[in-house]
Amino acid sequence: xxxxxxxxxxxxxxxxxxxxxxxxxxxxxxxxxxxxxxxxxxxxxxxxxxxxxxxxxxxxxxxxxxxxxxxxxxxxxxxxxxxxxxxxxxxxxxxxxxxxxxxxxxxxxxxxxxxxxxxxxxxxxxxxxxxxxxxxxxxxxxxxxxxxxxxxxxxxxxxxxxxxxxxxxxxxxxxxxxxxxxxxxxxxxxxxxxxxxxxxxxxxxxxxxxxxxxxxxxxxxxxxxxxxxxxxxxxxxxxxxxxxxxxxxxxxxxxxxxxxxxxxxxxxxxxxxxxxxxxxxxxxxxxxxxxxxxxxxxxxxxxxxxxxxxxxxxxxxxxxxxxxxxxxxxxxxxxxxxxxxxxxxxxxxxxxxxxxxxxxxxxxxxxxxxxxxxxxxxxxxxxxxxxxxxxxxxxxxxxxxxxxxxxxxxxxxxxxxxxxxxxxxxxxxxxxxxxxxxxxxxxxxxxxxxxxxxxxxxxxxxxxxxxxxxxxxxxxxxxxxxxxxxxxxxxxxxxxxxxxxxxxxxxxxxxxxxxxxxxxxxxxxxxxxxxxxxxxxxxxxxxxxxxxxxxxxxxxxxxxxxxxxxxxxxxxxxxxxxxxxxxxxxxxxxxxxxxxxxxxxxxxxxxxxxxxxxxxxxxxxxxxxx
Amino acid sequence: xxxxxxxxxxxxxxxxxxxxxxxxxxxxxxxxxxxxxxxxxxxxxxxxxxxxxxxxxxxxxxxxxxxxxxxxxxxxxxxxxxxxxxxxxxxxxxxxxxxxxxxxxxxxxxxxxxxxxxxxxxxxxxxxxxxxxxxxxxxxxxxxxxxxxxxxxxxxxxxxxxxxxxxxxxxxxxxxxxxxxxxxxxxx
Numbered sequence: 001x002x003x004x005x006x007x008x009x010x011x012x013x014x015x016x017x018x019x020x021x022x023x024x025x026x027x028x029x030x031x032x033x034x035x036x037x038x039x040x041x042x043x044x045x046x047x048x049x050x051x052x053x054x055x056x057x058x059x060x061x062x063x064x065x066x067x068x069x070x071x072x073x074x075x076x077x078x079x080x081x082x083x084x085x086x087x088x089x090x091x092x093x094x095x096x097x098x099x100x101x102x103x104x105x106x107x108x109x110x111x112x113x114x115x116x117x118x119x120x121x122x123x124x125x126x127x128x129x130x131x132x133x134x135x136x137x138x139x140x141x142x143x144x145x146x147x148x149x150x151x152x153x154x155x156x157x158x159x160x161x162x163x164x165x166x167x168x169x170x171x172x173x174x175x176x177x178x179x180x181x182x183x184x185x186x187x188x189x190x191x192x193x194x195x196x197x198x199x200x201x202x203x204x205x206x207x208x209x210x211x212x213x214x215x216x217x218x219x220x221x222x223x224x225x226x227x228x229x230x231x232x233x234x235x236x237x238x239x240x241x242x243x244x245x246x247x248x249x250x251x252x253x254x255x256x257x258x259x260x261x262x263x264x265x266x267x268x269x270x271x272x273x274x275x276x277x278x279x280x281x282x283x284x285x286x287x288x289x290x291x292x293x294x295x296x297x298x299x300x301x302x303x304x305x306x307x308x309x310x311x312x313x314x315x316x317x318x319x320x321x322x323x324x325x326x327x328x329x330x331x332x333x334x335x336x337x338x339x340x341x342x343x344x345x346x347x348x349x350x351x352x353x354x355x356x357x358x359x360x361x362x363x364x365x366x367x368x369x370x371x372x373x374x375x376x377x378x379x380x381x382x383x384x385x386x387x388x389x390x391x392x393x394x395x396x397x398x399x400x401x402x403x404x405x406x407x408x409x410x411x412x413x414x415x416x417x418x419x420x421x422x423x424x425x426x427x428x429x430x431x432x433x434x435x436x437x438x439x440x441x442x443x444x445x446x447x448x449x450x451x452x453x454x455x456x457x458x459x460x461x462x463x464x465x466x467x468x469x470x471x472x473x474x475x476x477x478x479x480x481x482x483x484x485x486x487x488x489x490x491x492x493x494x495x496x497x498x499x500x501x502x503x504x505x506x507x508x509x510x511x512x513x514x515x516x517x518x519x520x521x522x523x524x525x526x527x528x529x530x531x532x533x534x535x536x537x538x539x540x541x542x543x544x545x546x547x548x549x550x551x552x553x554x555x556x557x558x559x560x561x562x563x564x565x566x567x568x569x570x571x572x573x574x575x576x577x578x579x580x581x582x583x584x585x586x587x588x589x590x591x592x593x594x595x596x597x598x599x600x601x602x603x604x605x606x607x608x609x610x611x612x613x614x615x616x617x618x619x620x621x622x623x624x625x626x
Numbered sequence: 627x628x629x630x631x632x633x634x635x636x637x638x639x640x641x642x643x644x645x646x647x648x649x650x651x652x653x654x655x656x657x658x659x660x661x662x663x664x665x666x667x668x669x670x671x672x673x674x675x676x677x678x679x680x681x682x683x684x685x686x687x688x689x690x691x692x693x694x695x696x697x698x699x700x701x702x703x704x705x706x707x708x709x710x711x712x713x714x715x716x717x718x719x720x721x722x723x724x725x726x727x728x729x730x731x732x733x734x735x736x737x738x739x740x741x742x743x744x745x746x747x748x749x750x751x752x753x754x755x756x757x758x759x760x761x762x763x764x765x766x767x768x769x770x771x772x773x774x775x776x777x778x779x780x781x782x783x784x785x786x787x788x789x790x791x792x793x794x795x796x797x798x799x800x801x802x803x804x805x806x807x808x809x810x811x812x813x814x
Contacts, residue, residue, distance in 0.1 A: 003722075003729065003766050004728075004729040004731055004756060004766050005728065005729070005730045005731070005762075006730070006731050006733050006734075006762055006769075007676040007730045007732055007733065008733050008734075008738075008758070008759055010676050010732070011667075011792055012669055012672055012673065012732060013669075013672065013678055013681075015665050018664070018665045018668045018669070019664070019665060021682060022664050022668070022685070022686075023682070023686050025656070025657050025660045025661075025689075026676075027686075028660075028686055028689055028690050028693065029693065217697065217698070296642065402786055515757065555652070
């Protein structure tokens with residue numbers, strides 16, 4: 001039975017008719033503003049059905065409550081506020097390299113991994129957009145491999161039109177800048193800082209994304225282009241600052257003054273005040289104060305007095321993009337409202353707050369003095385910081401090239417490619433036979449530079465059956481347990497409800513184990529004299545090489561494409577016919593990953609492409625000549 | 627007004643169209659999206675419910691949803707319009723499930739002629755009527771594809787984006803539906 005009708009008579013309204021009758025955007029926008037979910041209330045059908053469907057918002061809110069002049073005493077609710085970038089184990093977080101330079105001069109920097117940063121003169125501005133004058137502390141962290149992503153706790157999920165993907169990464173970095181007082185600086189308008197990020201993946205599929213830490217999602221910026229070391233502009237360049245691993249200069253960040261406290265303000269009479277739950281750790285500018293109230297900013301959004309009478313089940317805050325204003329979120333089981341609000345104090349709280357503010361400012365000034373001295377020294381030494389727990393060495397991994405990202409805004413950038421896994425398993429964990437729930441679960445497929453994560457209590461996670469998966473879990477004490485690929489394969493064989501028995505170890509050991517498990521043991525890489533200096537081969541890593549031949553069947557040309565951590569320049573290609581005779585030997589010149597072969601002179605039949613890498617591996621693929 | 631949201635300054639080199647796509651971040655740009663695509667989304671909805679008034683309601687609702695979720699939309703090389711169409715389609719289906727609207731596909735008689743040439747070379751005149759009744763016997767999902775391809779004349783890539791299928795899959799499905807229609811017509 002069909003559930004639709006077909007209409008052939010009624011014409012489609014004309015463009016003019018539609019445009020004349022369309023509602024103004026403002027009328028739609030006004031419904032978003034107060035968080036009123038119009039799907040429940042606004043939806044109406046013609047004249048007849050209107051009364052039945054439309055539930056007026058006001059009647060819902062006018063629940064008998066009195067004393068509107070008192071602050072709303074919300075019932076404490078479990079607030080699940082997770083910061084966007086949240087290192088799971090602080091001890092092994094990726095440390096930042098700090099470069100200090102004068103904003104008027106800019107500078108060029110070479111990091112530990114070989115990434116180049118070229119900061120033009122006057123690249124940074126203060127929060128009001130004015131070009132900053134004076135010394136700038138630029139901190140830089142880069143993340144290349146799965147253990148780096150894990151250590152830094154950067155979200156690797158990407159939401160595109162409601163579908164969640166996980167990034168396969170060709171490199172990420174974080175760039176931040178601060179003035180002497182620890183206030184963040186922005187990249188000045190019309191300036192950009194080119195960062196030549198070292199990249200270990202030459203696949204052209206990657207894009208550049210920027211992490212919007214407020215929205216907690218990545219924003220697509222542009223396609224990322226990969227350039228080999230040879231393709232880069234390799235004019236000898238002297239870097240103002242070059243990473244030196246043995247430098248034990250003092251860590252200026254240790255004495256970095258705290259984030260400035262906000263200056264206390266008295267509440268306005270007759271305004272709407274709310275108490276909110278928040279984690280002081282996340283709002284350092286409020287940390288020193290008690291009894292902070294949030295005053296609804298009525299100049300920005302109208303506030304219905306009726307909403308003030310309601311008992312809200314939770315009131316939470318979030319930093320807004322507006323200076324000094326917070327986003328106040330009022331929650332009830334049936335509704336949620338967001339308004340802008342400003343932190344204020346009532347008369348009694350104001351006295352205490354003011355005293356604390358003065359004290360904190362004084363001690364902060366002392367810290368600043370020390371900090372300035374330390375930073376000055378850093379400038380004169382032209383030294384960079386020594387990382388506490390350095391990047392783990394990965395055997396045989398030498399960057400084949402760079403990806404250039406234009407930084408127009410401080411924050412985190414990546415050169416990534418979104419992908420999805422589709423197979424669901426239901427894991428559970430035991431430690432020495434006793435079941436337990438880890439704090440967080442992470443996993444990664446070998447050969448794919450992506451990390452997946454789930455909350456420890458997740459009952460299902462998605463993986464890839466064909467891949468070799470390494471899983472690791474973190475407990476509340478900041479310890480790690482690694483489930484090797486073999487253990488994983490054993491546990492998941494024949495079942496979708498695997499039980500993993502794990503043994504926790506200290507984070508540093510755990511990371512070493514994870515690194516070894518993912519990338520093999522650290523070995524002296526073989527260096528072939530024929531090769532350029534910058535290429536080395538991963539001998540001990542179990543890299544799977546895949547060849548694709550297309551078009552197949554072929555008539556005149558066939559393209560051979562390889563994926564995996566190998567390049568044509570280090571390999572030989574043989575074309576073998578169906579009876580095993582060698583037809584053609586090709587020594588590919590380009591370091592490109594696609595090679596085109598002219599097969600027009602071949603007699604029709606089946607042929608094999610055999611690729612032999614310089615490390616002795618050989619892979620073959622069949623194609624048909626028509 | 628939502629102008630309180632400060633814009634993220636990203637001076638990225640983008641073409642004109644991408645500027646609209648990439649920046650569903652603040653209201654002023656959303657305004658551009660709204661102005662540009664309102665009529666298209668309206669027609670998309672009208673073609674499926676054939677009700678002038680309800681189409682306006684539904685269309686506003688689609689943009690409202692889009693505005694609420696604009697932070698979740700990230701430009702990945704796919705047009706914004708496909709995203710809006712997808713929201714519209716989901717809205718139509720949802721309202722249909724709740725029995726608030728009836729799905730009425732709009733079929734243009736001229737296009738029906740074109741379609742019948744895809745199916746059969748001969749007997750064009752009398753085929754049209756039979757084709758109409760054959761269309762009526764399709765699944766709603768199948769009719770959706772036919773509507774998009776033959777009456778709305780959308781490119782396969784766009785259809786794939788809206789329906790969350792691969793372009794190849796769309797083509798295969800269309801082919802099978804045409805085969806099915808042929809079979810229906812010849813068996814009559």
